[in-house]
Amino acid sequence: NAGVTQTPKFQVLKTGQSMTLQCAQDMNHNSMYWYRQDPGMGLRLIYYSASEGTTDKGEVPNGYNVSRLNKREFSLRLESAAPSQTSVYFCASSMGQGALGEAFFGQGTRLTVV
């Protein structure tokens, strides 16, 4: 099993450019998440999707949009990248609605906005 696959692994954007981070899981999980990780800040939740067809804002949603395309895929879009969005982005998925189970993580996308 591939688990959670995230693309791309690295990306450099110019301020104002847009891009979409792709995430897919093959574990039939209901819940999917996007986090960003900055030095000293731990992981902060950007958006999450508790089931196919639903998305909700997390702790730091400003500047991002998401799409839960189907049960497998959950994409994160930066419409107009800013230097403050330079970070490492992680996608994750877990089973469960209500009480959540173990989360599985992708390997991360290292994004630099110049």
Add this chain to the structure above:
Amino acid sequence: SQQGEEDPQALSIQEGENATMNCSYKTSINNLQWYRQNSGRGLVHLILIRSNEREKHSGRLRVTLDTSKKSSSLLITASRAADTASYFCATDARSQGNLIFGKGTKLSVKP
């Protein structure tokens, strides 16, 4: 603000010693989980403890949960250099449907 907060932020010990990390959270939870992250990699799940459990063991890991104090601790016994990593707690708050992570504890185990 983040639901879980780990303490200490950094911990340095010698191989063979025990390492204890603490996590505090703010609201009622369904469960609490601990994760490990090696530098530059994704997070790996270590252990999950439900809100009605008080203690759980997995190999050299021991987790306790005190819901009255809204706190948890992770104990790694007989630590090894390979345990060097960052450790995060994550809470699954009731009626939220998401996992919120703390800032983590950076553990360094010296040979």
